[in-house]
Amino acid sequence: MNTLKFITAGNVDDGKSTLIGRLLYDSDSIHTDQLGVLQKQTKQEGVEIDLSLITDGLRAEREQGITIDVAYKYFSTKKRKFIIADAPGHEQYTRNMITGASNSDLIVILVDARKGITLQTKRHASIGSLMGIKKAIIAINKIDLVEYSEFIFNDIKNAFEAIRGELAYDEIAYIPVSALVGDNIVAKSLKTPWFEGDTLLSTLEHIEVPSKENLASRFQVQWVIRPKDEENHDYRGYAGQILSGQYQIGDQVKILPSGIETSIVKIEKQQQTIEKAIAGENVVLHLADNIDISRGDSIVKSDELPITSNELKTWICWLDNAPLQIGKTYILQHRFRSVRIKIQSVDRKWDVNQWQFNDAEEVKLNDIGQISLRANQPLFFDSFEENSKSGNAILVDETTFNTVGALMFLA
């Protein structure tokens, strides 16, 4: 049994929280004491339990009846364990939605069947795609309120297909649902006989998430283990997670930035020696030569080198209230390696409304754009499109230390 992390996105009032509530409720994942609290809180007449109350956890959220920040919810079926990021629908809280999207394998975009594709649908679809999500489900919700119309379902599906070309999803499923009454969420609805696809839950259970095993091998040293006690006097191990690809004993590797070549003599996982490690595993690598290596250095295979450059073009999602400043120095954190950078130029901006790039000179809160930057030291990376693990970074403000931007490197 593996895990699927997914985010639910969509406009305010499109029923995201209700949808999650429905998934949890119908899969028996809500405890009785929590149900008791929900029953007490439910104020709507004629409704036994307001399912949307399951996810809104902050006082301010309940007061306003909106979602401000991502809430994580957990449930499992016999086939899979699920981690749901319930993201805010308000444009104001887009950066919290970006946090949720960046940690998801799949995006469920809710569309109100009565309203069709809106600006916020397009914004969320753009962000999900940009943050590296490859799988999408377009849940056409409140289908009960349009008399289970196949025509409306197809109309919305076609509208989304028309804008799909600009997005990087490699698989999109369209499902007519009603979160409120439960159509096609866990059980197949009898009211949509024209719909031949799977229910939402079944789709979530079966969708395959591509593995990073077959990409170029990437490893950054996260932590150096050097006990220096008597028993382990000569122990020098480089701990970290295999970001992509695989490493095995005997591999010829190159250390970056030093450029020194050596080979892997031992791989440990939880103090056991193993022959080979693959993407996602936490291991300790031991090298043939005693070289000065520290946190943030890359260990890559000599025949699979990454791009090396201190001038980069990159996608950016801006997350700070203060706009990006050209010429200002920021800290760029490329996983375990931080360098200083200056923004050289803003090249263009993605206009969600017109669904096209426009020339731009500034990037503000929640904007998506492309910029050019220069770093004080070379970075060793791949394009985000090719490798989402070595092709991303964050921008940190030098004075507030807030995370102000999400970067996705372009080739």
Next chain:
Amino acid sequence: MSNSTHYLNQLEDEAIYILREAAAQFEKPALLFSGGKDSIVLVHLALKAFRPGKFPFPLVHIDTGHNFPEAIAFRDYLANKIGEKLIVASVEDSIRKYNLKETQGRFPSRNALQTYALLDIIQENEFDACIGGARRDEEKARAKERIFSVRDDFGQWDPKLQRPELWDILNGKIQKGHNVRVFPISNWTELDVWNYIKKYNVELPNLYFAHERECIVHQDKLVATSEFIQPLETDTVVVEKVRYRTVGDMTCTAAVPSEAATIQDIIDDIIQTRVSERGQTRLDDQLSEAAMEDRKKQGYF
């Protein structure tokens, strides 16, 4: 299916990654250790992250003075066994030092008072990060928290202004005086913790397994009699086979009737139970809907 795609391995890999990130990014981190199952699992994960090296942080226990003696004994036993440093901060001391008023009522909780001892020990030792075993599935406010959760000089959490946390890149840069709470097992559920304990046969205090205990029946909950909680004449007192599902203060943690003698029995119990962990065992979370959020804003874990 390869080993690493199993969900328990995924959770473990994520937790080890976070522990190492905390160790690398902060000058003086600490691991908050309560003697409860979640922090015992944290210690187990830290062994995997840092051995054969030493832990790059001490274990810190906030002793409320109302802890179960079994939990305290286990805390000392474990710290000694693994040979890591243990620092104990005493809530009793803070109560005297600040002349704090105890919570009133029959089953007082020192939860809110713990914050004083925690913030003091952070300041004394200049800890810039505290690693804790809180999980998002425990409670609504926790479901909202980041992995690296930044607190201001008063230890306060501002839930409306959390830092974005993108992909698995963790930003631990903070201003002087601020500190970060780090939650490596954020994405674990109660059942995941138990499945993990079973998989690696992680040693636990015997409180977690069924044993006979004298309890007061309070509403529908069983509260053990102890030096802190004496039965009144009007109380119904029973001797029952119980176990603890969570281990908090003796004054406000309820036991659950159970015959579970093994970890597998406990797992079976949990799968059948329809009540949440905190709902079944904590008398202090039910005071108000936002009890946890309010405590967290004040600097609680």
